[in-house]
Amino acid sequence: MGCIFCASQENLTDEHVFPAFMGGELEVKSGSCNRCNGDFSDAEAALKEATRPLLNLLKIKNRYGIVPNARVNAEVRGLGACLSIPKVAAASTISCGYARRRTQSVIRKLISQTRS
Numbered sequence: 361m362g363c364i365f366c367a368s369q370e371n372l373t374d375e376h377v378f379p380a381f382m383g384g385e386l387e388v389k390s391g392s393c394n395r396c397n398g399d400f401s402d403a404e405a406a407l408k409e410a411t412r413p414l415l416n417l418l419k420i421k422n423r424y425g426i427v428p429n430a431r432v433n434a435e436v437r438g439l440g441a442c443l444s445i446p447k448v449a450a451a452s453t454i455s456c457g458y459a460r461r462r463t464q465s466v467i468r469k470l471i472s473q474t475r476s
Contacts, residue, residue, distance in 0.1 A: 365395040
């Protein structure tokens, strides 16, 4: 059949139907050539970085079963600075009320640390 992108018959590799960083395991055997695979790898790397917070929030595991870490930046009015809050409300399995209280608690703690 050849490469699904350019129809080349040379240097064929397996191609993931869904990207591996999104947990894709289904492959098309000998589905893409080395050149197209490399080109799409660059695009997938950019997509992976752009979707990291969403993958974390939805708890989408990569091919190794790991949910990617993501940082959340939040601007707290009155401080004039942007604080980086690691993975605060990313636990989508807990209630919104709990997540909001937990976020507020972390923000209060960070504010008190910046004033010290």
